[in-house]
Amino acid sequence: MTGHEFNGRDERDGGGRDDGRNVRRRRFLAAAGSVGVAGIAGCSGSGDEDASGDGEAGDGGGGGGGGDPESAVGQIGSGREGRGAPGGTPMAEMPDLSGELTVYSGRGEFLVGELVSYIDDLYDDFDLTVRYAGSTDLVNQIVNEGQGSPADVFYSVNAGSLGALADAGRTQALPADVAEKVRSEFRTEQWVGTSGRARTVPYNTDEFDESDLPDDVMAYPEEFPGDLGWAPSYGSAQAFITAMRLIEGEDATLEWLEAMVERGATTYPDEFRTCQEIADGAIDAAFTNHYYIQRVLDGNPNAPIATAFTEGDAGAVFNVAGAAVVDTASDADLASNFVRHLLSAEAQDYFARSTFEYPLIPDVEPIGDLPTIDELDVPDIDLAELSNLEPTIDLMREAGVQI
Numbered sequence: 001m002t003g004h005e006f007n008g009r010d011e012r013d014g015g016g017r018d019d020g021r022n023v024r025r026r027r028f029l030a031a032a033g034s035v036g037v038a039g040i041a042g043c044s045g046s047g048d049e050d051a052s053g054d055g056e057a058g059d060g061g062g063g064g065g066g067g068d069p070e071s072a073v074g075q076i077g078s079g080r081e082g083r084g085a086p087g088g089t090p091m092a093e094m095p096d097l098s099g100e101l102t103v104y105s106g107r108g109e110f111l112v113g114e115l116v117s118y119i120d121d122l123y124d125d126f127d128l129t130v131r132y133a134g135s136t137d138l139v140n141q142i143v144n145e146g147q148g149s150p151a152d153v154f155y156s157v158n159a160g161s162l163g164a165l166a167d168a169g170r171t172q173a174l175p176a177d178v179a180e181k182v183r184s185e186f187r188t189e190q191w192v193g194t195s196g197r198a199r200t201v202p203y204n205t206d207e208f209d210e211s212d213l214p215d216d217v218m219a220y221p222e223e224f225p226g227d228l229g230w231a232p233s234y235g236s237a238q239a240f241i242t243a244m245r246l247i248e249g250e251d252a253t254l255e256w257l258e259a260m261v262e263r264g265a266t267t268y269p270d271e272f273r274t275c276q277e278i279a280d281g282a283i284d285a286a287f288t289n290h291y292y293i294q295r296v297l298d299g300n301p302n303a304p305i306a307t308a309f310t311e312g313d314a315g316a317v318f319n320v321a322g323a324a325v326v327d328t329a330s331d332a333d334l335a336s337n338f339v340r341h342l343l344s345a346e347a348q349d350y351f352a353r354s355t356f357e358y359p360l361i362p363d364v365e366p367i368g369d370l371p372t373i374d375e376l377d378v379p380d381i382d383l384a385e386l387s388n389l390e391p392t393i394d395l396m397r398e399a400g401v402q403i
Helices: 030-034 109-122 135-148 159-167 217-223 235-248 250-262 271-279 290-299 332-342 345-354 383-387 390-398
Strands: 099-105 126-132 153-156 192-204 305-308 318-326
Touching (some): 099 135, 099 332, 135 153, 135 159, 153 332, 159 318, 159 383, 217 235, 217 250, 235 250, 235 383, 235 390, 250 390, 271 290, 290 305, 318 332, 318 383
Parallel strands (some): 099 153
Antiparallel strands (some): 153 318, 192 305, 192 318
């Protein structure tokens, strides 16, 4: 791979494991900007879910209806019954957007298009162009376009792609008053997280109580008595296995994969379908991102599915989508203020209600009966390393996993 290509798969990280897991909490994002374009060289797998619509928050999303630009905090999308107005800074209190701006978005239009259109429609003198593609492809495109790139803002599905672009020298520092809207573990000087997602264990509540589930993801193949499912060809699942490989080592990961195959874990094409099968009683538990469970419950509030969490291991990885200002932005102030709008009360509430992600500003709560970010026991790993999928795919194939 040349220095002009980024072949990472958009949602990855890694790191070491020690016995003090309860101490190893959220130092996991700031290092993501330290890995270069050539350094995050995962080159296999089908992990570019976001190429067709941001698989890291895919399979569902925003409701109809529109926000009211005249209100202090316009609600974007259909809303959720009983949910009040969000906290945070409304767009009305942010600088007006005026001029031409081009955003390269690795988040799918079906997920964030309504939000982007809402921002565009607020300002008569704002001319916004959005190019949608996979985050990996857009990193490559910006790097290869060189100083002639029309991109002003890069909006990514994951921290790894943001770190790759920053390490290639193709971003510029965000103003402190933009970046500091988000806590330090979700930003660097070059990019800022805009929403987050947690790995979880969805389970069928008709068959199991949360207390029945192991708190160590490595224990599931051997110790969980119910039927397990997974989506091993799905990008977020491969990122999960990559995290396991980096935390536990290749030998332990291979044993885990072989045990999943030997016990006959049911394979599904994606993690939303996996959660639907849990709710339908076809399987008892699986490994998915948290928002797929919330989407099932949004369609059927009485569905027998709930969310469990493991502790400080690959099953508890937390990743973020985020944005950066490209170094060649024609108007850096305008680009930074667009990123600021992604951290507004309306946008953060939209991520909670419409994509079911974790908002990253402290005044907006996630949807569902979920722990706060502070309550999650997240492993201390560098998300950028999750881009290195090739060894993971090799291990999965060696174990006999069908991908």
